[in-house]
Amino acid sequence: MKTTPLSKTLAILLGLSMACTPVGAQTPPKLATAEVKPPYLDAQATAQARAVDIVSRMTLEEKAAQLQSGTPAIARLGVPAYDWWNEGLHGVARAGEATVFPQAIGLAATFDTSLMHDVADTIATEFRAKNLKARTASGGSTKRYEGLSVWSPNVNIFRDPRWGRGQETYGEDPFLTSRMGVSFIKGLQGDDPKHPKTAAVIKHFAVHSGPEADRHFDDIHPSKRDEVDTYLPAFYAGVTEARVEGLMCAYNAVNGVPACGYTPYLKDILKTQWGFKGHIVSDCAAVADFYLTTSHAYVKTPEEAVASAVKAGTDLICDFNGNKTFDPAVTVNAVKQGLMSEADLDAALIRMFEVRYRLGLLDAPGTGPYAAITAKDYDTPAQRELNLKTAEKSLVLLKNDGLLPLKAAPKRIAVIGPNANTAEALVGNYNGTPSKPITVYAGIKARFPDAEVTYIEGTGWVAPPLQDVPDSVLCVDAACTEKGLKFEEFKGPKLEGAVVATRTDKNAKFSWGRPTREERESSTRWSGYIKAEETGAHRFRFTGDDGYRVFIDDKLIADVWDIAWPTSDSDVQLEAGKTYKLRVEAVQRGTREDQKFQWSRPSAGGEKAVAAAKDADLIVFAAGLTSRLEGEEMRVAAPGFAGGDRTSLDLPAPQQKMIEQLHATGKPVVLVLMNGSAMSVNWADKNLPAIIEAWYPGGEGGRAIANLIAGDFSPAGRLPLTFYKSADQLPPFKDYSMNGRTYRYFTGEALYPFGYGLSYTIFAYGKPVLSAKSVKAGGSVKVTVSVTNSGQRDGDEVVQLYVKRAVTGAPVRALKGFQRISLKAGETKKVTFTVDAKAMSVVDVNGQRQVEAGAVELWIGGGQPEARKDLKPAAGTAATITVTGRKTIGAF
Incomplete structure (x- = not known):
């Protein structure tokens, strides 16, 4: 076994630690009484020192295995298995019962950063509770969706409402996205930078927003203006203000290079300019896209793909579905072939182990600064x-x-x-x-x-509308002498190999309960007959997130094996009283607990409604x-x-x-x-x-x-x-x-504009008061306005500050501040915003922010100053600041 050179003392200690330990158990090696405790076992040492020390003790093969998102245990070093993959977009995801908050786009609609922090803090508590339960039961190891590394928030800009994943974002505005993202990250991570509550991972870096079908091969060439003005600000805020622990790079390529290997972003901007010290994880299968001919085909081999990603700054490879980059042997080969050095691998792993130490994942469960959180502190x-x-x-x-x-x-x-x-x-x-x-x-x-x-x-x-297929119409035989369907279960998702279970079921149904990761992969088949109750077009569906197929008289009428919704040609004509041969095949991966067989019948129209x-x-x-x-x-x-x-x-x-x-x-x-x-x-x-x-x-x-x-x-x-x-x-x-x-x-007329929303009460805005009416380029001005609830009932108002510049390349207007305030009927409150140089700037074609001389038009109101011609405009007030001189203030 080849290891990194160690001091004589550490070499002796390593030899003492070679005793066999069960996989997954968190049992550090025992030391002789007189021996000095090595840094990786010293809870008083810094997380970085512990990380450096433990990585130095690993073989190349062990290091390679730690580069993947599902890391195995290293028993001899007392390292438990840990899967980095966890999701917390609007609550603890895919881990059973939890508090499910509104989807991210709904959280953005609150325009409430304080509430956003509270939501994220609650989510972090629930992550801690789930993690404690899992680690206590396993002796320290955790599986997917049980960890404390949270792959959220998604701060990509919802640039086009056709994008299916836009629901995961905070909308189309970079300022709103930045403020909500910062609050969410701070809530997830807590106030102790040495011991984060969870490790947030901001995603997907960068210039990523569909189309979904093309994401594995799209090559985006953003302008410098759009990069700085739209696509990067929320990431900048998350890194420099919220000090986010992690970042996920995207599937698409940027300027001809896959995003997870694009050094101008990952090194030049992220690490050098912004000072990012955290870890970078690839989107899942994104590194495989480096070499696959159906994707970017940027390199020719898996080894080149891993090396390209790691050398560019990617520290962790998330993969699935059997792509070769998931195999640690590929990483070993990449080092042995000289495509990357072992030092490159070490640097990545040190960052990963440092955050594991800071999260307390390598210490005993239930200890540390979050010991007061119990395994029951979720969904309360x-x-x-x-x-x-x-x-x-x-x-x-x-x-x-x-x-x-x-x-x-x-x-x-x-x-x-x-x-x-x-x-x-x-x-x-x-x-x-x-x-x-x-x-x-x-x-x-x-x-x-x-x-x-x-x-x-x-x-x-x-x-x-779909309804559950009743048990009464399902038969084992064509004559319907026996009700039910023949059930067969196979190990794995492809209906292959020996049947592991068979029985007669009343219906095509599947309930998971609480499957383990190993139990999730299976496939099932129900076969028999169905007796139609009505004449006409029928459509069939097997609910759940996983794939299925439906055959009527051996004809495939619904092929949804990896489709989330039935195909448009899945209708089949049935005749009342007639019996048809039926086969339902389905794959189960445990993503939903319950799956069941449904149909839509000719009579299921809107008449009853x-x-x-x-x-x-x-x-x-x-x-x-x-x-x-x-x-x-x-x-x-x-x-x-x-x-x-x-x-x-x-x-x-x-x-x-x-x-x-x-x-x-x-x-x-x-x-x-x-x-x-x-x-x-x-x-x-x-x-x-x-x-x-x-x-x-x-x-x-x-x-x-x-x-x-x-x-x-x-x-x-x-x-x-x-x-x-x-x-x-x-x-x-x-x-x-x-x-x-x-x-x-956008210069057309919207149905409902950004920032729009009605109330049950009425708000009035007083005349704005400026700290200065004129300012030199690079300076700032405070603007204060009185807001009165002049209606008959209490209510909240979202006070929005918009800035408009008559400068080439400037947006029509841009949100530069907002505050959600509560006002009782008849109450008045003063709201103050600071209009700084960045708010007054415009990004030029070179990606530099310029504060130009001239008028800065301000609007402070409950929405934008202009709406549809037939839509009542939001209440608000205007003001103007005059800028003298000109100043470049940099990109971010």
Whole structure:
């Protein structure tokens, strides 16, 4: 065994530590009484000293294994196994029950940095609780989704609302994204830099925002202006202000080089200019993209790929699906072939082990500065109440003709729509599991206990509504003498090898419970017959996040093996009373606990919904999307969707038809939108009395929506992205130039502008007071304005500061400050902003910020000063600062 040279004393100690230790156990080597404790075993030594020492004791093969995200144990050194992969976008994800806060785009809509910090701090507590439970049970090791390295937040700019992953971001504005990102990172990591609560990982660096289908081979060539003005500011803030522990590089290439090997970003900007001292992890399979001919094909071999990434600054390789870069032997070969040095590998691992020491992951579970957190400190009543508060603050009232808040509780309420009674519409993607999810239907029932509340789905998201296939129509044999289906289970995801379990099931259903990582990979087959109850077109679906196929009479009618939504040609004509041969095949990886067989039948139209609406005093229609339609690299074959992205911003046609039918009843309709991206609801805006944007509002979402409708609070959420009238107003999706994009560079008329949101009360703004009306380039000015709640009820106002410069290359206007304040009816508060040199600057074509002479136009208000011609503008006030001289203040 070849190791890095050690001192004589350390060599003796290493020899003493070679006793066999069970894999995964955290048992450090025993020392003779007289021996000096080596640094890696000394809890009083610095994390860096411990990291340097322990890496020096590893063989090349051991080091190579530690370069992958799923690191094995090194028993002889007392190092437990650790998987770095963990997600905390809006709560502890993929680890069972947790507090599921509103999706990231909904968190951004709160425009509340203090709340954002509290949310992230709560998420960090829950991570600690989950990690403690896992480490205590395993003796120190943790599997995927059990660690304290949190691959969040996503601060990519939502430059185009068609991007399916835009829901994971804080919207289209770099300033808002920066402020919310900094608060989230600080909340996750805590106040002790030596002992972070968790290690946040900001992503995806950089210039990354779809299309999803092209992300593994797209090569982006951003202008210097767009880099500095749009794509990099939030990363800069996360690194320099929040001192984020980690950073994830992106899939796409930048200027011809894969992002995880692009030294101008990873070394020149990130480490040299910004002083980043943390670790860099690749997006999962991104390093494989270096050499795969179907991706970037930047190099020819896996060894070259690993070397290119590590030498550029990538410290950890996340991979999956059997790509060769996941094999530690590739890294060993890269060193032996001279493609990179062992010192390059050491430098990466020292950074990784340093953060493990600082997190306490190499010390005994339940010790250290967070020892007061117990394994039960997640999904508590107090945390759910914070979640409710957050959901309420995230809701944006888009339209209100006076219907809301309700003047009196209705006697009969019809709750209709594909998002009305499903937890799926609450959670978005990268989510945990709420223990007590409150849907819109459940929230309305609870808030209006004396009303007769009826729920009817009415329509599915993109097709007729789906219902569970009843046990009564499933048969083992063609004559239906025996009910049920034959079940077969296989180890692995490909229906290969010997059958490991067989039985007769009543239905095609699968429930995971709490699978281990090893138990997650399996595949199943149900076979038998199905007896149709109606004549006409039927569509089938097997719920869950994993793939499936459905065969009728041996004809493949739904091929969704790796597609998140059924194909458009999955309809099959069945005849009532006739029996058909059935086969359902599915893969299970444990990403959802329950999977079941569903169908849509010819009679499952909107007639029942319309009938219920006619009998109601109020209609609540919960419409929108789901993370099965918009999301990460999906194969969705439905009108208006492609690859997880959207091709249209309109509501899917079945939902639009349903809305029009409900409106035709003459009863008042409240449209509740639940989605992660902009919606072009032009018809609804013209015809319906009230529209609420609820995003994917989290586990308490139904309560929050019902409370808003009832008037328990005044809404104050604001749009963190532009709602366009149509996708036709946008440049091509693949064009990364910011020209014509977002409120800062869009010159058309939006349906609802960035920063927009209505209230149940009225706010008035006084005349602004400037600390100086004129300033030399490079100086700053304070602006103070009085804000009064002149309405009849208490409420929050989001005071927004916009800056406009009549300078070449300047945006139409740009957000440079915001504060969310609470005002009682009749109360006045003063709000002060500092307009500094950066706020007054404009980025030139060379990527330098210039403060030019001339007027700096300020707007301070509850939204932008200009809206649609027929939309009442936000209350606010204007002021002007005059700049004399000219000054370059640098890029960031």
